[in-house]
Amino acid sequence: MVTSVACAEPIGGVRPSEGLKAPAFGQIGNVLDQSLPIVANGLNESVIEVPEGDIALETTVFKPDGAGPFPMIVFNHGKLPGNAHSQPRNRPVALACEFVRHGYVVVVPNRRGFAGSGGQYAGHGCDVEANGFAQAQDVAATVSYMSEQSYVDKTHIVVAGTSHGGLTTIAYGARDAVSAPGVRGLINFSGGLRQDECDGWQKNLVSAYGDYGQNTRLPSLWLYGDNDSVWQGDLASRMYTAFTSHGARASMVDFGDYKNDAHRLVGDRDGVQVWWPHVKAFLAQIGMPTAVQYQVSEPALPKATDFASLDSVKSVPFIDEGGREGYRNFLSQYSSRAFAVSDSGAWSWAEGGDDPMSVAIASCQKQSNDPCHLYAVDNRVVWNDGASETQQTASR
Known part of the structure; x- marks a missing residue:
């Protein structure tokens, strides 16, 4: 029997949803204005x-409908x-969705040597x-390049990034x-760059931010969490202090704990409600638009369905005892989650990220020649005998 588990990166331990500081994860309270134009889910x-x-x-470019020009955010990725x-x-996708709702074009370059971009990664030891x-x-x-595109308002641009992309942004x-x-x-x-192979990498990182701060004239917003698996202890505050010690204009937000790892905040759709209020306030301060423009x-x-109660482990079809243990694990995850099974007994769960349904289906399907279907999504069982409806939804 082959099994699979999928989680949002970075993968960490299981933490039950009962200790959340923000128990409404997965329930972003945006009241839709029916008078606003609708942008399709594909953005x-x-x-x-x-x-x-x-x-x-x-x-990758995400944008609202129409010719623009739209304000732009350039978002820089991390490094696996x-x-x-x-x-x-x-x-x-979660970040792009929020910015497109507010009328922005979102531009996500893969830097040199990453993914399908040309060249080799510029590491510099x-x-x-x-x-x-x-x-x-x-x-x-x-x-x-993007400033020359007709649909971009080149007078209203913000640059952002996460992890290695946060360092790149600064x-x-x-x-x-x-x-x-x-x-x-x-x-x-x-933001930062962890180099465990380098002696004194923390000191190097702090020093780099100090040097950047000597020459940075733009205002910046820094967001770090307490349970970040990458930046532990007081490292984040040391980086920020070094950066601002030369007069660089910056504000730092400590958003506390986020799920099992604060480093996953931006890659997780549940994280939007944590970071957007702080980002919105910053955007307003620097003269960027903040009003919702689109649905x-x-x-x-x-x-x-009424197939079974969510916590009835023995009701999940096809899986063996290992799969039942996997389902118990699934039940301890945060509520933005999905569990998938196949007739041959393959299974997978996914939590968080942009689309746990699609991730659970795809991960299960890698282990099975039979079609995989969703058994449970968020806090409800969605299984039916044919499972056609759930399969169609997940394979959108």
Whole structure:
């Protein structure tokens, strides 16, 4: 019997939803204005190539309907372990959805050497400051290229990033941003670069932020959590103190604990309600728009059935005792979740991220020649004998 479990990165331990500081995760309270135009769930996603010197950067664009011009956010991804070319094309759907709702075009470049972009990752060994500047060249190329597109308002731009992309964002602000007067601010989500193979990497990282702070003139917003698996102890506050010690304008938000790892905040749709209020306030301060401009259509969730109660482990069909243990594990996850099974006994659960239903189905399907179907979504059982409705929903 082959089983599979899928989680939002980074993968951590299981933590029951009962200790949440924000127990309404998964219930973002946006009241839709029916008078607003509707943007389809796909967010008009396209993949373009942005020229950067001798290569092209594989870049994802999400945008509202219409010709614009729209304000723009350029969002910079993190780095997973291993070969950067093996890293998937970055698609921060939850973040993109929120910004598209507010009328923004969202531009997500894969930097040199990542995913389908050309060239090789510019690591610069243990010189983290040089690493950030090298990454920032791709951001500068993206801002320059996209500013010339007719649907972009080149006078209203913000640059943001998470993890390695957060460091890249701050490095961009320290040097390359001077050539883009339309960039009004920087947003750093849990930014930095962890280099365990380098002696004194924490000191190197703090020093790099200090050097960046000497030359950064743009205001920046920093968001870090207490239970971040990457930046432990007081490292985040040390980075921020070094950056601001030279007069750089920045504000830091400690948003406390987030699920089992604060580092996953931006990659998780439940995280929007944590970061958006702080980001909205910052955007208003730097003269960026904050009003809701569009509705974004949501995929229809599969309907609950009376097949069994959610906590009835023995009712889940096809799975063996290992699968039942997996289902017990699923029940201890946060409520934004899905559990999938196949006739042959394969199973998978997914929690958080942008679309746990699709992740659970896809991960289960990798282990099974028979079709996988959703058994439970969020807090309800959706299984029926044919399972056709749930399968169609998950494979949208």
